[in-house]
Amino acid sequence: MGRTSDGHTEGRRERKRRQTRERIEQAAMSLFLERGFDATTIEDIAARADVSKRSFFDYFPSKEEVVFAWQDGFADRMMTAIAARPADEPAVKAVQHGLISAIVLAADERAMALGELVRNTPTLRARDQLKYAKLEGKLTEALRLRARSEEERRRMRLLAAVVMSALRVGGEVWNQEPPGTSLEAFAHRFFGSFWKSLGEFSDEAEKTDQKIPSVMAESAR
Amino acid sequence: MGRTSDGHTEGRRERKRRQTRERIEQAAMSLFLERGFDATTIEDIAARADVSKRSFFDYFPSKEEVVFAWQDGFADRMMTAIAARPADEPAVKAVQHGLISAIVLAADERAMALGELVRNTPTLRARDQLKYAKLEGKLTEALRLRARSEEERRRMRLLAAVVMSALRVGGEVWNQEPPGTSLEAFAHRFFGSFWKSLGEFSDEAEKTDQKIPSVMAESAR
DNA sequence: TGATAATGTTGCACTTGATGCAAATATTCA
DNA sequence: TGAATATTTGCATCAAGTGCAACATTATCA
Secondary structure (H helix, E strand, O other): OEEOOOOOEEOHHHHHHHHHHHHHHHHHHHHHHHHOOOOOOHHHHHHHHOOOHHHHHHHOOOHHHHHOOHHHHHHHHHHHHHHOOOOOOOHHHHHHHHHHHHHHHHOOHHHHHHHHHHHOOHHHHHHHHHHHHHHHHHHHHHHHHHOOOHHHHHHHHHHHHHHHHHHHHHHHHHHHOOOOOOHHHHHHHHHHHHHHHHHHHHHHHHHOOOOOOOOOOOOOO | OEEOOOOOEEOHHHHHHHHHHHHHHHHHHHHHHHHOOOOOOHHHHHHHHOOOHHHHHHHOOOHHHHHOOOHHHHHHHHHHHHHOOOOOOOHHHHHHHHHHHHHHHHOOHHHHHHHHHHHOOHHHHHHHHHHHHHHHHHHHHHHHHHOOOHHHHHHHHHHHHHHHHHHHHHHHHHHHOOOOOOHHHHHHHHHHHHHHHHHHHHHHHHHOOOOOOOOOOOOOO
16 A cells, blocks of 8 residues: 555555546646636536546536645645744744745646636636635734734734735746746745835835824724 | 706706616616525616616616626726825825725625625625726726836835735724724724735845845836 | 618527536445 | 445536626717
8 A cells, every 4th residue: 555745555546536636627727728728617627537527527626726736735735834934033034934835846847737717718817816815814813823922913014014915026027037047036025025115115114104003002082 | 947066958869878777776776685696687687777678788887787787887986085095195194094984984784794795705805806906907097196216106006005905904804893893993093914924025025135226217127 | 851871779599608417437345 | 245325427517707799878079
């Protein structure tokens, strides 16, 4: 009997299940890239993966979910990477490095093709946005595991949100970047300018403002 | 013949069309609130609005879109409100005030009920996230109309993104707030602490960092 | 006013995504 | 091997959404 990476034994049953899932995913992805998402039916996918149409839904809850199946793995790697950062590192740096290392690992050709597919398939836009929301949730979790005070826990929710903004906008800028650029270097540069911009926004706001008690800190009425 | 608010004549045809649309929207919303989104079929809606199932799709492209039909009006009001801010006001303040005034106008009972509906209808989560993306696009537009340099235009994309973060997180915090709180006051307090937090994130990042050229400014390779 | 063009509405047939269920098949393990 | 368990499949069914052609209403203008 085979064994999975975490030492848990994997019988024929589990192995076949995993293989079938992979077969379906690959069949679907190749069809999506060939004909487009909308022009591919579940029957097409099932046929190429050599399973029944009904079985498709035993592995994926919907056609859309196949496109975003990679997400869970990505989120896990991101969480692990953040957890691995030194405990005394400031949160902003821990996310930046953790996120970037997860991105660099994930950003292969397949991922790029997938991004393009999503970008020119209007049907997928809503589900694509949900991706960020899910990731934001995971990011909040990961950051809160490091938080050392209630106050910091609250701030982490906000940090996760703005980091997702960085990811979104960074992605856009990256897509306009000439090909051949190093993704990792780009990402660090982008984050650098991102933090700087946040500071500028903050300064602009302060200039015209009197001090205001934090609404996150206490439930001020 | 009647006239619309913008002086354009409205014949029977246009008037009936508008009325039918409103009837469908109300029929749908009342059914959604009574039975839930998933438990309501298009035929139910069509029946209550007294049109054929086929006609429903003449007015709305899908069941989901009815729930988010208010969005266009909101975005327009937001853009108008921002455009109405003094030209020399810093961008951060212009968005804050513009956005808040649009929110205060929109936040009636119906909107709150709708928010709750969306929150406990998993089917709508993806489309709900798309709402923010669309709004972010409009916000970027509105801000860029005020921008006075290319550099500022680029920064506005980022500002729009982080402001949407504020909207998202602010909404969450607001929903945990005791009822009876003034929304407008809350929103201003929240934005105050938001800008402050951005500054803190920025400072935390600077502490551990050397200077980095802005990647937004030039297409540095 | 009345003919005609333009637009709106409806019914109908059809495709596809998705779900429940029960029969058939494969796998595990004592 | 054979009983228990899990997987796969086919089939029926529902609901969302689209194209199309027939029909109804409204607008236009000679």
